[in-house]
Amino acid sequence: MVEITVDGKKITVPHGINLIEAARLAGGFIPHYCYHSKLSVAGNCRMCLVEIEKVPKLQVACNTTVRDGMVFYTNNDRVKRAREQVLEFILVNHPLDCPVCDQAGECKLQEFYMQYDLRESRFRESKSHKPKVVDLGPRVVLDMERCILCTRCVRFCREIAKSDELCVSERGSRNKLTTYPGKALENAYSTNVVDICPVGALTSKDFRFKRRVWFLKKEKSICPGCARGCNIEIHHHDNKIFRLVPRTNEEVNQCWMCDEGRDTYKPVLAQNRLRSPMGFEAGQRTQFSSTEIMPRIQNALSGIAGIDGKSIVGIGSAQATNEDNYALKKFLEITFKSKNLLYHKNESDHPTHDNFLICADKNPNTNGIEALDFVKINTNKKFQAFFILGNLPEEAIKKIALEKKRVVIMLATHDDEDSKWPDFVIPTTTFAESTGTFMNIQRRVQKISPALISPGESRSAWEFFSDLSTYFGKENPIYHSAEAVFQDIVEEHLCYQGLTYKSLGETGKVCP
Amino acid sequence: METILTPNFNLPDSHTLPVYEKTGGYKTLHKLLKMRPDEVIEEVKKSGLRGRGGAGFGTGLKWSFVPKDPPGPRYLCVNADEGEPGTFKDRALLEKDPHRLIEGSVMCAYAIGAAVGYIYIRGEFDLPYRRIEAALQEAYQKGYLGKNILGSPFSFDLYTHQGAGAYICGEETALLNSIEGKRGEPRIKPPFPAISGLFGAPTVINNVETLSALPYIIEKGAEAYASIGTPKSTGTKLFSVSGPVKKPGVYEVPLGYPLRKFLDEYAGGLMEGKILKAVIPGGSSVPVLTAQEVEEVNLDYESLQEHGSMLGSGGMIVIPDDFCMVHALEILAHFYSHESCGQCSPCREGTAWIYKILKRLEKGQGTPEDLDLLIDISNGMAGQTICVLSDALAMPVKSFLAKFKNEFEEHISLGYCPHRASFRTSGAPTYLSSDQLLWSPRFQSL
Numbered sequence A: 001m002v003e004i005t006v007d008g009k010k011i012t013v014p015h016g017i018n019l020i021e022a023a024r025l026a027g028g029f030i031p032h033y034c035y036h037s038k039l040s041v042a043g044n045c046r047m048c049l050v051e052i053e054k055v056p057k058l059q060v061a062c063n064t065t066v067r068d069g070m071v072f073y074t075n076n077d078r079v080k081r082a083r084e085q086v087l088e089f090i091l092v093n094h095p096l097d098c099p100v101c102d103q104a105g106e107c108k109l110q111e112f113y114m115q116y117d118l119r120e121s122r123f124r125e126s127k128s129h130k131p132k133v134v135d136l137g138p139r140v141v142l143d144m145e146r147c148i149l150c151t152r153c154v155r156f157c158r159e160i161a162k163s164d165e166l167c168v169s170e171r172g173s174r175n176k177l178t179t180y181p182g183k184a185l186e187n188a189y190s191t192n193v194v195d196i197c198p199v200g201a202l203t204s205k206d207f208r209f210k211r212r213v214w215f216l217k218k219e220k221s222i223c224p225g226c227a228r229g230c231n232i233e234i235h236h237h238d239n240k241i242f243r244l245v246p247r248t249n250e251e252v253n254q255c256w257m258c259d260e261g262r263d264t265y266k267p268v269l270a271q272n273r274l275r276s277p278m279g280f281e282a283g284q285r286t287q288f289s290s291t292e293i294m295p296r297i298q299n300a301l302s303g304i305a306g307i308d309g310k311s312i313v314g315i316g317s318a319q320a321t322n323e324d325n326y327a328l329k330k331f332l333e334i335t336f337k338s339k340n341l342l343y344h345k346n347e348s349d350h351p352t353h354d355n356f357l358i359c360a361d362k363n364p365n366t367n368g369i370e371a372l373d374f375v376k377i378n379t380n381k382k383f384q385a386f387f388i389l390g391n392l393p394e395e396a397i398k399k400i401a402l403e404k405k406r407v408v409i410m411l412a413t414h415d416d417e418d419s420k421w422p423d424f425v426i427p428t429t430t431f432a433e434s435t436g437t438f439m440n441i442q443r444r445v446q447k448i449s450p451a452l453i454s455p456g457e458s459r460s461a462w463e464f465f466s467d468l469s470t471y472f473g474k475e476n477p478i479y480h481s482a483e484a485v486f487q488d489i490v491e492e493h494l495c496y497q498g499l500t501y502k503s504l505g506e507t508g509k510v511c512p
Numbered sequence B: 001m002e003t004i005l006t007p008n009f010n011l012p013d014s015h016t017l018p019v020y021e022k023t024g025g026y027k028t029l030h031k032l033l034k035m036r037p038d039e040v041i042e043e044v045k046k047s048g049l050r051g052r053g054g055a056g057f058g059t060g061l062k063w064s065f066v067p068k069d070p071p072g073p074r075y076l077c078v079n080a081d082e083g084e085p086g087t088f089k090d091r092a093l094l095e096k097d098p099h100r101l102i103e104g105s106v107m108c109a110y111a112i113g114a115a116v117g118y119i120y121i122r123g124e125f126d127l128p129y130r131r132i133e134a135a136l137q138e139a140y141q142k143g144y145l146g147k148n149i150l151g152s153p154f155s156f157d158l159y160t161h162q163g164a165g166a167y168i169c170g171e172e173t174a175l176l177n178s179i180e181g182k183r184g185e186p187r188i189k190p191p192f193p194a195i196s197g198l199f200g201a202p203t204v205i206n207n208v209e210t211l212s213a214l215p216y217i218i219e220k221g222a223e224a225y226a227s228i229g230t231p232k233s234t235g236t237k238l239f240s241v242s243g244p245v246k247k248p249g250v251y252e253v254p255l256g257y258p259l260r261k262f263l264d265e266y267a268g269g270l271m272e273g274k275i276l277k278a279v280i281p282g283g284s285s286v287p288v289l290t291a292q293e294v295e296e297v298n299l300d301y302e303s304l305q306e307h308g309s310m311l312g313s314g315g316m317i318v319i320p321d322d323f324c325m326v327h328a329l330e331i332l333a334h335f336y337s338h339e340s341c342g343q344c345s346p347c348r349e350g351t352a353w354i355y356k357i358l359k360r361l362e363k364g365q366g367t368p369e370d371l372d373l374l375i376d377i378s379n380g381m382a383g384q385t386i387c388v389l390s391d392a393l394a395m396p397v398k399s400f401l402a403k404f405k406n407e408f409e410e411h412i413s414l415g416y417c418p419h420r421a422s423f424r425t426s427g428a429p430t431y432l433s434s435d436q437l438l439w440s441p442r443f444q445s446l
Helices: A018-023 A076-091 A107-114 A152-160 A192-198 A257-268 A290-302 A324-338 A368-370 A394-402 A461-471 A482-492 B017-022 B026-032 B038-048 B059-064 B089-096 B098-110 B126-141 B172-179 B208-212 B212-220 B222-226 B259-265 B289-296 B301-306 B325-338 B345-362 B368-381 B388-402 B405-414 B421-426 B434-438
Strands: A001-006 A009-013 A049-052 A070-074 A140-144 A167-168 A178-179 A203-204 A217-222 A231-237 A242-246 A279-280 A284-287 A312-317 A341-344 A385-389 A407-412 A424-427 A436-439 A444-448 B073-082 B116-121 B157-162 B205-208 B238-240 B251-256 B276-280 B317-320
Touching: A009 A290, A049 A076, A049 B251, A076 B345, A076 B368, A152 A167, A152 A192, A192 A203, A192 A242, A217 A444, A231 B026, A242 A257, A242 B026, A290 A407, A290 A424, A290 A461, A312 A324, A312 B126, A312 B222, A324 A368, A324 A385, A324 A436, A324 A461, A324 A482, A368 A436, A407 B421, A436 A482, A482 B405, B017 B098, B017 B126, B026 B098, B026 B212, B038 B059, B038 B098, B038 B212, B038 B222, B059 B098, B073 B098, B073 B172, B073 B208, B089 B098, B089 B126, B089 B208, B089 B238, B098 B116, B098 B126, B098 B157, B098 B205, B098 B208, B098 B212, B116 B126, B116 B172, B126 B157, B172 B205, B205 B208, B208 B212, B212 B222, B259 B289, B276 B289, B317 B421, B325 B345, B325 B388, B325 B405, B345 B405, B368 B388, B368 B405
Parallel strands: A001 A070, A312 A341, A312 A385, A385 A407, A407 A424, B073 B116, B073 B205, B116 B157, B238 B317
Antiparallel strands: A001 A009, A049 A070, A140 A203, A167 A178, A217 A231, A231 A242, A279 A284, A279 A424, A436 A444, B238 B251, B276 B317
16 A cells, blocks of 8 residues: 555555546546546556656556655646646547537546636637448447547457457548458447547447437446346336346446447337237237236146146246246145246357356346256156246247146236237336346346336246235235345345345355 | 777678677677676776667666666666657668667666567668567677677677557657557656656667667777767767758767868758758757858757757758748648647647648648737647657747748748749649658658
8 A cells, every 4th residue: 555645635545557447536527538447558648648747747547656755736727727628638629510410418528628728619620521331340330520639449359359450540630440450340349439538439330329328327237148147237218128237246347348248138119018918819819918917827727637746847947047046936835735947048059158248047036946946947847837038939839838737827028929828917027127136147136127118018037926926825925125025035035035135235255 | 089989890701690790899898798797887888878769868877767776677678769850870880880879788788687688679660670680690690699708797689670660669668668568659757668668667768879889888888989079978979961962961070070161061052053041959849950050060969959959869850941831830730730649639639730730831721829829839749748749840830930931931921832933933832731742752762
């Protein structure tokens, strides 16, 4: 630890950190564009100049390491003037097209100009023109006139994605960002360059022009795309999701997420979301209300001769939350004394994976469902009644669907081929409409929160099972919140000991 | 006067090994290899030799920053990327006496413990490149380079690396990037090259002229070298003189030599009919001197600094009084905006902005506010970037405006450039593009 003085405030900070981080620890902020804590130091924007005592020239805070007894100023007149000058330089050739720029509202150029400059430009020459709407790759578009050449994106591709597709070409004020000849920005993490771009130079093809950012509401959640469980924010408005962006969790995803994960919101918004329960009436697939379907399920189950705990099975899902799976388990246990708990997961023959964030297991909760004592599905055993969370793998469907004399109750999110065959289909929620927890590949329990109101009569599985319990008159627990379900999980399963929604916090807790 | 760098310049075939050997070349290597490396560093420190690339940093001191026993290799890089407008003294050394540079390089490598060195040579230098390549071959054949030099345990390999046309690659860390095959951009410091330079290893980068002084220092001793020049500016320095003087060229003089005397005695004075207006004494980036200051100043680090300028690289540009100072500055601004690597915002935007303003001013379309703005832009650039390229334009801008403001004001009040004959005679301005101006006969007569 070293003792330093930031703007007159004495503070002890860890050895070896730079002045931007030190100022942050002192409760201050040094504005910067090119510096990013996860990337190498470039020192090119010159926005973070500070005055250090006994050093004649102003120094960039990003490339200066704290020394014991160091005294520096982040906000005196000399520093303020230098910042104004740097901002004026950066804005000299900037197109100032904020009204049509997607970054407006979350643009560091706007923010720092308002906070540190607010002076009229003295530039009377004609602005230089550079390429616009440059297609860098499948997901990212470049507006070179807006680019301030901070090279964050270049360093990201080189150092984090390790794909090295971007570079700066030309020289001086003709400098431009480009891909290397013959290359495209198509690494599995490419959209992160949009997130770290401090200005509107790099925009996401998926998000651009869809919604002004100041309308967006933000919900902290977890990406359901794979077992990594990257921490994300769901940006939504008008009950629609517009983008998923990574949220910092040093232990899981640092501050990144993959492109595949960013697409996981798309099914949530699909046209064919199930809105009401479906059943069969005189051989015809028919829509019912929730209150109509419940007694029908009850009748169907009691109509099976000799039904008992052995002939009934619950098939959980590694895609569903712990809370939903646990409610299924509890329902079968108490109502039917059944211990037949299987689970299914999304599997493909050649899943994408790497040694950074992307896991081959494309399910967010495989560890979670196994901790709840579900075992991997095995269709050799015969059952008469099935409670199924989510869409089953195809071969399992074929087997179960072919069985005569069986009752299948499936909780599904979409009205597609896979949800046409069960006797009863109950509309349920996606990750974006649920409260609950996933256990990721590190056995970290992380919480998701609903960003949207789920469509029609769809609801969480735990709500459905609580509701259904009342029709069977047993002493089933009636849950009124996911948190209550979680409390029961904690009580019953040793590995969850001591956890509460509150103690999970924003970044979750690892189970032994 | 005893010459240290140029004694062989007038000998026929001075670039060949036999001529260099005949004048005592490479003999001092025997003496060198009997010294301890730290003794060599000490000797160079005592000589007072300062870097001749422009910054004037103590050479021995620079070497002493290299760690004594680092785990990996150490490197020597020879900066032969001479690109500062007005400077052509290294080119003369490379063409006329390449073996002196090679011998000096061996001495430096021995002192810092480098087994490999690179001569980073400006891409446009064709003859110098061929001469140094031939000299390297000769030196290898005679055992002055390569394994076990002169039978000693010391081995040193020296390679050439041609630049590709960027002025910025003469900045020592951009030079390192360029050798590594990276984009020629200066690196942010720290770390300094002496700690982490070429390929991350401790590296010394020395100018051609600096290294060429070493054979003399090792042969005759630090005292002999330090006795030349002034107490703080020891030894001799090459000056390359261009402009309307009778004998433009490269001359070696002891530091401390009066500038006016130098112009008259060495450069032969101004051409007939030309009147001296200004001198840029040390390469285009240093502040300009007025004719009055030329009378007072001596050619050494201290005297030039006292007069608000710098010794720099010794590239001396003589400007006669019929040459437009606004135009001269416009040419400089074009050069620096073209050569800025563009990574730091103040330099990338500032140099181009200044050039745009000056282009307008030179056409007579300026306003009085432009002059204040030029100063303000320069202040925002100077000292606020990774390397000193932005200072290299800021300094001339400020000095031109301080010393020749009347010419700028004249352009503004007249609404045209009073030096443009075409305008005065025809009344219709015919403007050339700056590229054309750069190569126009008028510039060459400068």
